[in-house]
Amino acid sequence: MTLRDLLLALLVILVWGANFVVIKAGVAEVPPLLLGALRFTAAAFPAVLLFRRPALPLRLYLAYGLTISVGQFAFLFSAIHIGMPSGLASLVLQSQAFFTMVFAAFWLRERWQAPQVAGLLLAGCGLALIGSAHGVSMPLAGFLLTLLAATMWAAGNIVTREIGHSARGRPVDMQALVVWASLVPPLPFLLLSLLIEGPAQITSALAQFSLRSAAAVAYLAWAATLLGYGIWSRLLARYPANQVAPFSLLVPVVGLAAGWMVYGEALQPVHFGGGLLLMAGLAINLFGAKLIACWRRSA
Template identity: 30%
Template sequence: MPIKAALLSFSVALIWGMNILTVKGAVSEIPPVMLTAMRFAAVALLLVPFTKIPRKKLGKLALLSVVFGSGHFGVLFCALSVLDPGPVAIIVLLGVPFSSMLATYFFNDRLGWKRLLGMTLAFVGVMLMFWDPAMTHLQVPLLLVVFAALMWAVANVLIKKLGDINTFELNGWMALMAAPQLLVLSFILEPGAIDAVMNASWMAWANLSFTVIMSSIVAYGSWYYLLKTYDVNQVVPWSLLAPVVSVTGSILIFGETISTFKIIGGITVLVGVAVIMLRKPPQNQEQGMD
């Protein structure tokens, strides 16, 4: 991989790692479901005017907006409003083994012993984090992160079944459909959300802007370019730097405490996910879910 591509891959991982930190900062002032609605509304505003209407795919995009918009991001932001960014950044990596599991059913993908080993390590690592005595009162939020990871994997299946679609069309129109449903949920679940938005500081708005522009548009756009230009096995491993950035930032910025369970569990998850990502599938296999 050329040095420019390596630097771009590193930049994407850095942005994604910082993104969880900025979301954590934003949900400290703006309720999580409202924040998610605002995120998607901003993405739609920035992308939809410059894309065509994917008329034949609107039904599938509507389903994706529920799974990916509310099921993944909405739930993940709710968990982040309670949890430190470190555990969230690690546990959400379960989306990788969940994707491998779903690929065996929907795309007849063969797991093989290496990916089975990686999946086992990932789940064992998360279990260790659940057993952390300091996390015993946070089991429900931790389970929300696991659910968000599962919804990310389901979204991967739905995106693959969408077929050929422009990245910005997908993100823009999915966001346009996700924003209203999240707004309604916020009105139901977060009665003080409007007041919170009106009283939010400039830092909360800066954090939201980073999430919308840098993570949703710049990072994902760069990532799709890298995947189309270079071998998947050259690009994907860079994403493992993101949780390292998140954990480091959480310690430095939010004062997160690190326990033995977190360290061992986190490393075990990273190793397991790395095994899954680095496993090179046969040429006749579907590769979109690896």
């Protein structure tokens, strides 16, 4: 990887890691479901005028938008809104890698390898440890909502695989896909906001919409969504996935550090222990098979 691309990868990690403290700032002033509607409206317009729509069936746009966008962020924004620490949210959300494995086994008939099973068991123990420490500093409902967000991200990953297969060898411009798929979430988010948060909350939030709220929406839409996914998709197109994917392990490091620096979020020892197990499971899942193959060649 060139130095320029390495720096771009690190930029994405910083942007995505800081994303969680921005979400916390956003949901402090704007109801979480309304914030989701505003985020994806800003991500879609005027960007759809600049990108050619990928030639994909409507069902794939709907599936992608409703899982990786509406499902993931409706649960994540709600979790942080009710008190899930932003740093811990960035950590627990990485369990999406293992939910993706489970979904791929059922829907795509993919077989698990021994390192993946070991990683899944370690990560499961880590999540159980983190969940056991719920209380005032981390409500159980916030932890469970974050896990639901991770499952929706994983479902979106399966949809992304389906998009790759439907392209039949033709490369899909993933940044264009993100932009055009951003047309899907605003209406479902707004309907959910009307049903759950109510017209009074929506009217009040919009009437008192501050510069801080506008900055949060702009960051989530343009930095985390368009810039982050745009750079990430280009790196995945240029390098093998196993060379790019490990950078995502750094997102919780940035998220935890940002949560501590901005909001003073202090983790309990059990959170650290659970986090280490979760990250170890992710590392084994990513590198285990390669390490075993290297060991066998050298033996």
